[in-house]
Amino acid sequence: MAETKELQPREKQELSTPAEQTRPGLVFTPAVDIFETEKQITLLADIPGVTLENLNIDLREDVLTLTGDITPFEEADEEDILVEYEIGRYFRQFSLSEVIDKDRIDAQLTDGVLRLTLPKVEKATPRSIKIKAG
Amino acid sequence: MIFRRPFYNPTWDFRSAFEELERMRRQMDEVFGELERRPQRLLGAGVFPLINLTEDNNNYYVRAELPGMKPEDINISATGNSLSISGQRNIPSEGEDVRYHRRERSAGTFSRVLALPGEVDVDKAEASQMNGILTVVIPKAEAAKPKQITIR
Structure with a gap:
């Protein structure tokens, strides 16, 4: 059964940017699920360690940009013993097609998972057309 | 005009060749020594979840990234000086008529057991979850805490 398989550890995907970052620190690509229904496209992204204030969703010229700074969790006087995952920033961009209704985009952040709902514009939702016999 | 012969060195004989090897070996030792001195990096145990372990004078802090997990999906138990974290991550179904793009x-x-490096007081351990990060704070046992010794 696929549901009960054992989870494998995954190193955070470090982003290889064509342009150099202007800020120091590591940049990661979050894992996302994207699925579509007739009415909307939903995007789920795993961004553990990002608070609401540090998450930035920007839509400009059909490009949706997610940026999230991971809040440093350590107190100043803590010493590392074992470091298996690193912190930095999440960054990912998606290009949206014309069919997205940009005014009704909705975002929710729960337990480190971002849920972004991108509704399609009314005219793009398919309607079945009844054919009359004549 | 000066002829450069890059692979010819008049002082190159057997002795200096061995010295050269010796010098390279020392440099390699320095490089690997440097690597060993750093904290153990990334995928140390190869078991999910990845854990960061830190300490201060009073506590050990175990942190793991578990996004989208509810506290009831995670089991944490401690015995002696080992800490066990297990659970199941579910991704709820989004309905029948969805098409996945990614x-x-x-x-x-997942299940992971972590041995803590010192004696701990497991009765006072506390766990919390915030923004998809699980934090377990385990106080060190009184005997294991560093003692300040004053000089008289």
Whole structure:
């Protein structure tokens, strides 16, 4: 059964940017699920360690940009013993097609998972057309 | 005009060749020594979840990234000086009529046991979860805490 398989550890995907970052620190690509229904496209992204204030969703010229700074969790006087995952920033961009209704985009952040709902514009939702016999 | 002969060195004989090897070996030792001195990096145990372990004078802090997991999905138990974290990550179904474009997030079970480097007081351990990060704070046993010794 696929549901009960054992989870494998995954190193955070470090982003290889064509342009150099202007800020120091590591940049990661979050894992996302994207699925579509007739009415909307939903995007789920795993961004553990990002608070609401540090998450930035920007839509400009059909490009949706997610940026999230991971809040440093350590107190100043803590010493590392074992470091298996690193912190930095999440960054990912998606290009949206014309069919997205940009005014009704909705975002929710729960337990480190971002849920972004991108509704399609009314005219793009398919309607079945009844054919009359004549 | 000066002829450069890059691979010819008049002082190159057997002795200096061995010296050269010796010098290279020392440099290699320095490089590897440097690597060993750093904290153990990335995928140390190769078991999910990845854990960061830190300490201060009073506590050990175990942190793991578990996004989208509810506290009731995670089991934490401690015995002696080992800490066990297990659970199951579910990704709820989004209905029948959805078409997936990307599926990068994974679901499944996990179990990890971590040996803490010193004596701990497991009765006072506390766990919390925030923004998808699990934090377990385990106080060190009184005997293991560093004692300030004053000079008289």
